[in-house]
Amino acid sequence: MRLEPKPAPSLGMTLLFPLAAIAATLLLTSLLVLAAGASPLSVFYLVAKGAAGSQFALLETLTRATPLIFTGLAVAVAFRAKLWNIGAEAQLYIGGVVTVVLGTGALPLPSVILIPVIMLAAMLAGGLLLLGPAILKTRFGVDEVVTTLLLNFIVLLFVSMLLEGVLKDPMGLGWPQSQKVIADAQLPRIIQGKRLHYGFVVAIVSAIVVWVIMKKTVLGYEMRAVGHNPEGARFVGIPVNRVLMKTALLSGGLAALAGFSEVSGLKGNLTLDLSPGYGYSGIVVAMLAMLNPLGVVVSAIFVAGIFVGADAMSRIAKVPSYIADVMVATSLLTMVVAILLTRFRVRWK
């Protein structure tokens, strides 16, 4: 078996490949569903219904997609410059920490000022968290995959320490959780009485902004150049290291917004289960979108739909909702293969 390079794929092919990847994912996971003693068709139907079959389901999917859009954008931005940020999870939690530190009454500001201030502070904190690994990479050649990945555990333990200590809610009955943020620091709900909040709008706007940055600005041009060919970028005078720093700030900042939006828009306080791995799922989201910022919105909704739908399905079909994790993981693998196939032709013999 051998790979031969192919000319650039057409737009149709580019759209077709993610769909083919999803079809392959369904095919592969249906084996597991069969093993669990259920019918794949009815399980997938229930997942789809649970994800988008009613207003409640749809809103729940969009709510779940919100943090995934942020972490997906964070990963897409970083990966575009070949800065392998695996630490969106940590940056998310830092965003959450900043939100409760500033949002529980420390800053007596009106909502229209307080919320932007918290957002900017959270972004700065998340960006600085990724700046460390970026500096280690550019100055000493330390692999950022390792540093960002390990920072996830360090930060989670750090958050645990805060929640057992200075940030612990005195009224929390001993649970490791922070105080609730004050009303002025909360993102309002889009529909009264439903869980979907304005964090979703912020996420969509962020996706558009990131798209504009990547397509239209000098910084986006520099990031793409550095990602495609750092040596070539350096040769033509692009300040490669500085571009990587800016990328780190932007990527870390976007991931931190996920933490901000979850605390401020949905949960109200910070706990250790703020994120069921949104930082890691962001990698899948970004890859499914082939790092396109607008595609991230679509793929985040898709991935969120699988999680939400699988929860609903498992209640009815008695198939464990873990199937969602398998589906998402499998879709990453099939997508990677699909991307490979858009660029290379496989020759058997």
Place this chain on the structure above:
Amino acid sequence: MSIASQPPVLRLSGITKRFGPLVANDAISFELERGEVIALLGENGAGKTTLMNILFGHYVADEGSVEAFGQPLQPGDPRAALDAGIGMVHQHFTLADNMTVLENIALGTQSLWLPRLDRAVARLRIEQLSADFGLAVDPAAVVSSLSVGERQRVEILKALYRDARILILDEPTAVLTPAETDALFRTLKLLVAKGLSIIFISHKLHEVMAVSDRVLVLRSGRLAGERATAATDRKELAALMVGQEVKPAEVTAVEPGDALLVLDTVSTGRRNGAALDGVSLTLRAGEITGLAGVSGNGQAALAALLAGTESPIAGTVVIGGRQIGDWSPKAALGHGIARIPEDRHAVGTIGDMSVTENVIAERYASPRFSRMGFLDWKAARNFAEQIIADYDVKCPSPEARIRLLSGGNMQKLILGRALDPEPSVILASQPTRGLDVGAVAYVHRMLLAARQRGAAILLISEDLEEILALSDRIVVMSKGRLSSPSARGERSIRELGELMAGHGEEGAKDAA
């Protein structure tokens, strides 16, 4: 010729290979006789490499077949090619630098399940082969300590060790000194005398004339002509290669002007291989200074210094009367240095970005192409279209990924990008490496035109003929040091060759 009754050792029949709409090889047939050297001559993109990749099993031909020693060769299987006695010496060596010569040669010839390499036997065979074919090399030496010429000998030994009866050499002289080239040619004669057959891929006409019995000329995937070497000349071959007669660039006299770039005892660190060791050099307006030397003697460091990717650690650099401060590619561009880098693919262009994005790369942040952090894509596209028109670049559109362009067109874009702002100093590092005859002539014309308008040009090349043809003054680099300059025609090729080989000058003249 020799033994006409014997069947050919290799027969290619009607080989056709398509990549999408492109026909890389179009019904190519030829035979290779025992004890014969065939030269495969052709421009870049003519299909030489594709053809050899098919022969060696890296690609599968769409049509046609290959026979080796009368037996059909299994397509698409390098193993089968090796077993049939076909050996290939690639242009870029495929040796493990951290292992010894012996290990490199024996690697892959013994079963993985054997507990250890049988060194004694391998050593004996290598020494025997070395002696038989004049391929002197120490089997115990670590490859990283070897010179380029020695590494090439290891590659040839590797093929012979695998009982190759047919040897394919891809541009083997590109990295050699004239003396090493002569030694290689002597080895080839010995190999042929022992009954091996050789396919010699080259675009250097004088070498083809010197070494081959027969010349096959490829043009746009087709066999454009086949000549017995004795019955042809360089002019005819060049014409076959490009489909028309090529006029050599004409050099008109230009009075050299001011010193535009002065290096005074400049040294660099070891980042780019061999470092510069107290190099002094003056580039004058309207003058091409040719830098000859064997690859790896510090040319890369000098190129990196002028390009701004390497900073001096000692000595002074004065450009246009100003001493340089903080040094970077951006600073080099700011001082009006145009850079044509040695490696078009890895350094000169960003392959996955478009022609437009590549053409503006050196000036993307200038007011011409950006405003308040936003790029002006319309201006960028107009500029790309202008360069495409002015420099006769063949490309589908300014939006095409630059990777899809041929080497010659890529180089024209780089030339356009570098020369459009009318730079005062031009660094041309191996500007014609791997280009076809037509593109080479074009690059030479552009450099001469820049000289005419008063640019100071440093031409770094491993092609001595190119240096001799274009340079007003020649300097030779060896082990990070520069020889004194010599005017056009002042030193003979032999004298230059000795300087390249590192035999210092006696009573060195004062540097200009």
